[in-house]
Amino acid sequence: MQTAALVQKQALSREEILRDYRLAYESRQASLTGRKEVFMGKAKFGIFGDGKEVAQLAMAKYFRNGDFRSGYYRDQTFMFATGELTLQQYFAQLYAHADVEAEPATAGRCMNGHFSTRSLDEDGKWKNLMEIKNSSADISPTAAQMPRLLGLAYASKLYRLNPDLQEFTNFSINGNEVAFGTIGNASTAEGMFFEAFNAAGVLQVPMLLSVWDDDYGISVPNEYQMTKGNISKILSGFQRDSPEEPGYEIFTVKGWDYEALCNLYAYAVDLCREQHVPVLIHVQEMTQPQGHSTSGSHERYKSKERLAWEEEHDCLKCMREWILANEYATTEMLDHLEAEGREAVRQARLAAWNDYIGGVKADHNEALALLDKLATETANSHATQIAGIAEELRKNTIPNRYDAVKAVKKALRYVRQERLKSRRNLLSWLEQVIGENADRYNSYLISQSEESPLLVGEVKPEYDENSPLVDAREVLRACFAAALTREPRLFAIGEDVGKIGDVNQAFAGLQDKFGELRVTDTGIRECTIVGQGIGAALRGLRPIAEIQYLDYLIYAIQTLSDDLACLHYRTKGGQKAPVIIRTRGHRLEGVWHSGSPMGMVLNTLRGMHVLVPRNMTQAAGFYNTLLKSDDPALIIECLNGYRLKERMPTNIGEITVPLGVPEILRSGEHVTVVTYGSMCRVVMEAAQQLAEFKISVEVIDVQTLLPFDIPNMILESVKKTNKIIFADEDVPGGGSAFMMQKVLDEQGAYKWLDAQPRAISAQEHRPSYSSDGDYFSKPNVEDIFDAAYELMQEADPENYPPIY
Numbered sequence: 001m002q003t004a005a006l007v008q009k010q011a012l013s014r015e016e017i018l019r020d021y022r023l024a025y026e027s028r029q030a031s032l033t034g035r036k037e038v039f040m041g042k043a044k045f046g047i048f049g050d051g052k053e054v055a056q057l058a059m060a061k062y063f064r065n066g067d068f069r070s071g072y073y074r075d076q077t078f079m080f081a082t083g084e085l086t087l088q089q090y091f092a093q094l095y096a097h098a099d100v101e102a103e104p105a106t107a108g109r110c111m112n113g114h115f116s117t118r119s120l121d122e123d124g125k126w127k128n129l130m131e132i133k134n135s136s137a138d139i140s141p142t143a144a145q146m147p148r149l150l151g152l153a154y155a156s157k158l159y160r161l162n163p164d165l166q167e168f169t170n171f172s173i174n175g176n177e178v179a180f181g182t183i184g185n186a187s188t189a190e191g192m193f194f195e196a197f198n199a200a201g202v203l204q205v206p207m208l209l210s211v212w213d214d215d216y217g218i219s220v221p222n223e224y225q226m227t228k229g230n231i232s233k234i235l236s237g238f239q240r241d242s243p244e245e246p247g248y249e250i251f252t253v254k255g256w257d258y259e260a261l262c263n264l265y266a267y268a269v270d271l272c273r274e275q276h277v278p279v280l281i282h283v284q285e286m287t288q289p290q291g292h293s294t295s296g297s298h299e300r301y302k303s304k305e306r307l308a309w310e311e312e313h314d315c316l317k318c319m320r321e322w323i324l325a326n327e328y329a330t331t332e333m334l335d336h337l338e339a340e341g342r343e344a345v346r347q348a349r350l351a352a353w354n355d356y357i358g359g360v361k362a363d364h365n366e367a368l369a370l371l372d373k374l375a376t377e378t379a380n381s382h383a384t385q386i387a388g389i390a391e392e393l394r395k396n397t398i399p400n401r402y403d404a405v406k407a408v409k410k411a412l413r414y415v416r417q418e419r420l421k422s423r424r425n426l427l428s429w430l431e432q433v434i435g436e437n438a439d440r441y442n443s444y445l446i447s448q449s450e451e452s453p454l455l456v457g458e459v460k461p462e463y464d465e466n467s468p469l470v471d472a473r474e475v476l477r478a479c480f481a482a483a484l485t486r487e488p489r490l491f492a493i494g495e496d497v498g499k500i501g502d503v504n505q506a507f508a509g510l511q512d513k514f515g516e517l518r519v520t521d522t523g524i525r526e527c528t529i530v531g532q533g534i535g536a537a538l539r540g541l542r543p544i545a546e547i548q549y550l551d552y553l554i555y556a557i558q559t560l561s562d563d564l565a566c567l568h569y570r571t572k573g574g575q576k577a578p579v580i581i582r583t584r585g586h587r588l589e590g591v592w593h594s595g596s597p598m599g600m601v602l603n604t605l606r607g608m609h610v611l612v613p614r615n616m617t618q619a620a621g622f623y624n625t626l627l628k629s630d631d632p633a634l635i636i637e638c639l640n641g642y643r644l645k646e647r648m649p650t651n652i653g654e655i656t657v658p659l660g661v662p663e664i665l666r667s668g669e670h671v672t673v674v675t676y677g678s679m680c681r682v683v684m685e686a687a688q689q690l691a692e693f694k695i696s697v698e699v700i701d702v703q704t705l706l707p708f709d710i711p712n713m714i715l716e717s718v719k720k721t722n723k724i725i726f727a728d729e730d731v732p733g734g735g736s737a738f739m740m741q742k743v744l745d746e747q748g749a750y751k752w753l754d755a756q757p758r759a760i761s762a763q764e765h766r767p768s769y770s771s772d773g774d775y776f777s778k779p780n781v782e783d784i785f786d787a788a789y790e791l792m793q794e795a796d797p798e799n800y801p802p803i804y
Contacts, residue, residue, distance in 0.1 A: 010266045012259070014328050020081075020258075021319055021329075022337045024053035027077040028316055029345040030087060031290060034094050034112065038294040041398060042353065043094045046294040047113045049074040051255075051287035052212050054315035057081050058261035059210060062269035063180060066173065068539070069135040070149035071182035072142075073113030074212055078182075082133045084117050087348030088355075097356040098440035100572050106137070107572035108440070114138040118574035119538070124449025124630065126540060128170040136538055137571050139562050143183060143190035147528045147559050150196045151535020151543075153179035153207035157276060158541065162517050164488040171540035178273050179535070181209040186217020188231045192527055192559075199528045200278040201238050204246055207278045208269060212255070214286040219301035232282035240277070249279045255286035256318035287314050360401055363433055367404035368394055370429055371411055374422040382414040401437060405430070444573040445607050446631050453609060453629035454707070459656045461617055461649035472616035473642040475652065476506035479620035480544075482653030483627055484514050487542055490627065493520045494529055494546025494582070503548060504584065504642040506616075526555035530581065534564050537577035542627060550585025550636055551595040557604055564632050565607035578630045580623065581608075584637040586678040586729050587778050590769040594639065594778075596677075596762065599734030601634065602705060609633035609659055610706040614680040617646050618703065621657030628656070638678045660707035662714065668698035671788045672717040674739055675727040676702045679779065683727055686784035694799075695792050705735070708742045715747040722752055723791045727760040729778050736761045755794055758787050 031048035038046040049056070052074050060081030063069070071078070079085035089103055090112070098108035105116045116137035121127055136148055159165050160175025187193060188211060200207045211231055215222050222229040232252050240247030249271060253264050264281065272279045287310040291298030299307065311317075323329050329337075371390040375383050393399075393407040408430050415423050446452070484490055492507060498521035501508030511519040522529050526547050533545030547553050553560070560581065568576055588594040601610055609631055613619040619637050626633050649655055665680060666687050675683045680701050687697040698717050702709060709715075718724050724743065728735040736759035744750045744757060760779045767777040786803070793800040 008263065008267060009259075010263050012262060017258075017323060017328050018333075018337065020057045021323060021334070022341050023080055024057055024077060024316055024319065025338050026087065026341040026345055027053050027080055029342055030076065030090055030348075033345055033349055034091070035290055035294055037091075037094060037349070043112070044096070045111050046094065047073050047111070047292070048290060049076040049113070050289045051214060051310075051315065053077040054258050054319050055210065055212065055253075055255050055261050055283045055286070058258070058265045059180065061262065062265050063133055064177075065133055066130040066177045067133060067180060068152045068177065068535075069115075069133075069180045069182075070145045070152055070535070071115070071135070071180070072138060072145055072184060072187070073115075073140070074184065075115060075182055076113065079115050079135065084133055084135060085115060087345060088352045091349045091352035092356060095352060095356040097352070097359075099359070100574070102352070102355055104574065106570055107574075109570050109572060110138070111140075114140070114570075116571055116575060118571070120449075120574055120576060124447060124451070124573055124576070126170065129539065130170060130173060136535070137567060137575050139570075141558065141562050142187040143192040144559065144562055145181065145183065146190075146192045146196035147531020148535045148538070148563055149179055149181040149207060149209070149531070150199055150203075150205070150528050151532040151537070152539060153200060153205035153278070153535070154203055154532050155536040155539040155541055157203065157205045158491065158517055158536070159539075160276065162488075168489065168540060175206075175276070176273055177539075178206045178208050178269060181207060183209065183211055184217065185211055185213035185215065185222060185231060186220065186225045189217075189225045195525050195528050196531065197235065197238070197280075199523065199525055199532070201246065201248055202523065204276055205278060206272045206276045208272045208281070209279065210281045210283055212286055213282060213284045214255075214288045216288070216292075216298075216302075218292045219298075230282075232280065235280060238280075243275070247277075249277055250282070251280070252282045252284060255283045256313050256315040258315075258319045258322055285313055289314060357398070360399055363401060364393070364396075364399045364404050366429060367408055370422065370426045371407065374411060374415065374420065374426055377420050377422045378415050378418060382418075385414050386411045401433075405433060405437075444571075445569045446609070447568065447576065447629070448573060449630060451628070451630040453625055453631050453633070453659050454710075456625045456628050456656055456658065458658045458661075459621075459624075459651070459654050461621070461655045462651045463647055464650055467647045467650060469645045470648050471642065472644050472646045473505045473508075475616040475620055475646050475648055476637075477501075477508060477510070478648060478652045479623055480507060481510060481513070483623065484510065484518055486653065487627060489540065490542045490544070491518045491520065491536075492544040492546065492582075493522050493532060495522055495524055495548050497521060497546050502546065506642070526552050527559050530556040530559050530564070530579075533579035533581070534559070534567075534577045537579040537632070538575065542578065542580075544580045544582050544623075547581060547583040549593055549595075549639070550583045550597070551592045553583060553597075553601070557600065560608070560634075561604040565605045567607070568631075569607055576630055577632055578626070579632050580626050581632070581634045582637070583634070584639040586636070586639055587767070587774055588639040589774065591766040594767045594774065596729035597734070598705065598728065598730040599738065602735065602738050605634060606706065607632075608706065609704060611635045611659070611704045612676040613637065613657075613703065614677055614701050615641055615644070615646055617649065617655070618657055620649075620652060621655045622659075624654065625656040625659065636677065640678055657703065659704050660710035661704075662700050662702045662709050664698065664713070664717070665701050666697065666699040668696040668721065670696045670721055671723045671725060671791055672698045672700065672714065672721045673725045673727060673784065673788070674700050674702060674714055674743065676705065677729070679727050679729060682779065682781055683784055686781045686788070689781065689785055690788055693789070695788055697788055702739065705738065708739070709747070712747050714743050715749045715752075718743070718749040718752045722754045723795075724749065724753065725758045725760060725784070725787050725791070727779055727784060729762050731764050732759070732761045734761065755791050758791065760784060760787055
């Protein structure tokens with residue numbers, strides 16, 4: 001571990017120093033002003049970067065075009081200093097201005113302090129990332145930026161070492177880009193931090209991580225957070241002893257020492273960029289003048305002595321004293337700079353507020369005018385109520401957009417039976433405003449670009465007389481080999497993926513053929529396998545990140561849900577990470593290798609496509625579809641299907657399966673059974689047995705759960721059979737309930753039923769081990785047979801008497 005004192009001194013001009021001081025001062029004033037705006041009721045919540053300004057100035061000096069940031073909500077000064085955030089945009093986010101021009105980071109969808117840059121143009125296509133300074137989109141969960149940070153740095157390694165990637169100069173120039181990470185001291189206690197930190201050391205990637213250490217995590221001091229109360233001390237074993245040894249360079253520096261910070265970041269960034277060695281900079285003795293956030297005051301938990309120390313070591317105070325001591329400016333000059341800074345913040349706040357509230361009030365005033373008109377035209381018995389609604393709305397001087405919508409809806413209830421022009425105008429206004437707010441708050445969950453997977457058409461598999469019958473894993477292997485050949489940006493990572501070709505051999509021999517950079521083993525670290533994929537995908541690569549079993553997805557579910565699934569939404573189409581998460585699940589053997597937690601997946605991964613192929617040919621088609629498109633997805637292969645026999649298509653590299661389109665596996669007249677994955681074989685066997693008893697079953701494989709049955713094929717089946725069974729391997733109320741809601745509620749199939757819909761699921765407990773455990777834990781052929789027979793017995797008891 002080294003200190004900043006060992007680093008060569010940088011030449012800093014007077015102009016640069018004073019420019020930095022003014023920017024830091026403006027950032028502090030923005031924090032102070034932001035807190036006041038929350039307490040005045042003009043913003044909902046505030047979290048700020050006060051006390052962290054000077055270190056961020058230093059870091060920003062060496063952040064180049066093409067570099068990426070993965071940080072957290074204290075980094076406003078860094079964003080100001082890199083030119084990727086203006087004061088007006090800062091306040092626009094505080095006010096949740098839902099306009100991408102005013103607030104380009106999240107279009108008002110995230111609370112303040114959540115920074116990002118726009119990697120995509122208006123059509124959802126990549127910009128030249130080498131022409132801009134890049135910030136991946138922040139998320140709130142502590143340390144959750146770390147998995148993605150690992151991937152951002154890993155991409156530089158691939159771009160540097162893989163000569164086939166040299167042509168992609170809009171994403172990298174020889175892998176010279178550094179991934180800058182920031183994290184608060186307390187968040188280093190999180191498991192994701194340690195997992196990512198270790199993985200970066202193993203991979204030796206250009207990740208420069210700064211820990212902003214103010215000694216607290218809200219009210220809890222460091223002594224409760226980490227051993228020794230000092231993160232760099234406990235990580236000192238990662239320090240490399242020589243340039244030839246893998247490991248980290250670890251530095252400590254004081255957060256109030258402007259000169260030392262500038263010197264250190266110049267040295268550390270250059271080292272990281274040139275040598276691709278990960279770097280930890282532990283920035284100590286930082287402060288937090290306003291406490292954690294607007295939710296409370298730090299006077300509640302900090303002693304008077306601590307508060308006095310923080311005042312003395314405030315980085316702005318120390319920088320001012322250093323400037324004066326070194327005669328870079330006089331007191332009068334600094335006073336003038338500060339006055340200019342305060343005025344700049346005031347003007348930016350005012351402009352942001354007027355821009356935000358002006359749009360809201362435009363809708364507000366239109367609604368008032370229409371309500372007033374309605375009150376004059378309606379029957380006398382309703383005029384008073386509508387006038388009262390309008391008056392209540394008029395009193396609201398700081399309205400939200402919903403205020404006008406609520407008022408209009410209330411008024412329309414009173415005139416529901418009246419044929420008035422003013423009512424029609426109000427309905428038109430409401431329709432327009434609902435549509436505009438759907439765009440503001442509900443759009444861009446998935447890709448809207450020309451590369452959306454929903455636009456990829458079907459290419460069916462083709463066979464000839466020479467198409468061999470092979471283990472199904474061979475079909476996938478051929479698919480992956482073809483994909484790796486045609487797409488140089490594609491790579492696959494995961495536990496056992498490389499040398500042995502994954503535990504089910506779908507990558508067997510492909511590392512030897514394509515090299516370690518393309519088919520790569522990882523450690524046992526599901527969370528950062530996913531993060532490695534996310535970060536690389538953010539930089540234009542096409543990762544397949546494998547989680548060995550569906551049960552193990554739980555290790556990574558937070559990263560998938562909080563980061564990947566909502567990325568496109570929370571940036572309103574500004575960023576995308578088209579990573580494919582590959583796993584295998586459903587029935588096999590035992591508690592932890594035969595799970596099917598689809599309810600968890602479906603409830604947490606909206607914004608990703610969830611694909612559930614019944615065999616490996618269908619899975620291959622899904623991989624090809626996704627690699628033609630730009631959305632993230634989870635593909636769950638059938639764990640018990642790899643050694644089943646399938647014919648090898650002659651066009652394995654071209655087949656595509658459309659998303660959201662079910663397939664009718666067996667036509668029938670009496671009962672519709674909806675299922676997916678491994679259950680397809682179970683249901684098909686049951687349908688065959690039911691046919692012996694004159695029960696005709698229509699079996700539908702949904703194929704994808706997200707999206708679900710876009711053409712309403714299941715509805716059309718129910719119109720014919722009037723009976724439906726939903727069958728899957730999740731616990732009761734999981735995947736089967738999801739499918740039932742989609743079909744009965746959204747598609748309206750309930751109108752065509754003449755019997756109660758049935759859901760057949762696994763038992764509530766984890767599946768038991770052994771073949772008997774599987775049979776009595778999971779739905780089986782007899783369960784399907786009995787459920788279908790009971791439906792027919794209810795409809796026609798004479799021809800279908802009780803069996804048991």
